[in-house]
Amino acid sequence: MKVVARFSFPHEAHIAKASLEAAGIESVIADEHTINAQWLYSDAIGGVRLMVTEPDQQEAIAILATDFSTAVEQGTALSDEIRCPHCGDHHYKPFTKGKRPAFVVFLLLGFPLFYYQHGYQCQSCGEFFKSDDE
DSSP: OEEEEEESSHHHHHHHHHHHHHTTOOEEEESHHHHHHOGGGHHHHTSEEEEEOGGGHHHHHHHHHOOOHHHHHHHTOOOTTOOOTTTOOOOEEEEEETHHHHHHHHHHHSSOOSOOEEEEEETTTOOEEOOTTO
């Protein structure tokens, strides 16, 4: 087994391992439990190691070096098909209705009393709405 990447935290290694598994490359995470038990040892022992077999080493390094951020941005773009039911505009942003009062009550009482809803807020008229998909 050859080390293809080192990480400070185990969750970072698991994200990279998932990328390799999606490409069909078997991998192993080493020193994960040591770092979970005593995270201050991370730099001392070289961090959490992601290891693959020697034949897969170059392909794994290439996959881990690839920047997928543009694909993520394109994949999460809000659809222009959704329109505000109040004014018909398609300029909106994700919004959580009732989050602030629920948080304040939680701080004061120690338990949530209000509920909140996920949806969208129109940037033109300020109307809160949910999409038809939900």
